[in-house]
Amino acid sequence: MNPDFDKMSKAELRAYVLAHRDDNEAFYKLVDRYEADSKDHVWHPCPNTPEDWEKVPKLIEEQIKKLEK
Template identity: 50%
Template sequence: MKPNFKTMDKAELRAYVLQNREDKEAFYALMDRLETNAPTKSYPCPNTPENLEVMKQAIREKLENREP
């Protein structure tokens, strides 16, 4: 009997998928859950040299502050 993927939290579902890699239903349930929780913020394309520099600086800061 398969577990109810809807009642599992994300960590439980991920652990189940790792232990049952052949279970495509579980994999798709996890991917749906991750997609649902994905951030939806979007950024416009820079349209001026000033905006391009702001974007470059933001990327540099993000790269410098990321965890290894």
Template identity: 45%
Template sequence: MKPNFQTMSRKELREYVLAHRDDDEAFYALMDKIKQNPNRGPVFPAPKSIDDLKHFPELLEKHRQRKQEEQ
């Protein structure tokens, strides 16, 4: 019996797809979830100077927090 892909989180479904690579239904359910919420957060431009790198620790911490919230 297959799990209910609709009730699984994106992370859970991704892990399931990786463990069951031949399950097309799970793969398509994952792609549907990705299409529903494609925004992965802001995209930051590449630093243009050494001074721009001063803000890197702050940006990295924001990225880490966002990733933790997704889990």
């Protein structure tokens, strides 16, 4: 019988997956959690031009401010 993955914290579930690497159900639950957490994030493409690289410090600053809130 598997533990209740929905009641585990993300850290507990990750530890379980690392200890039980053949448990696909636990792995997919963990992936679902990470996907759910990433839906609110803004993804920026990798900078390719010098102009894009100039924007990087500002984007990092904005991200830090969001995390501090």
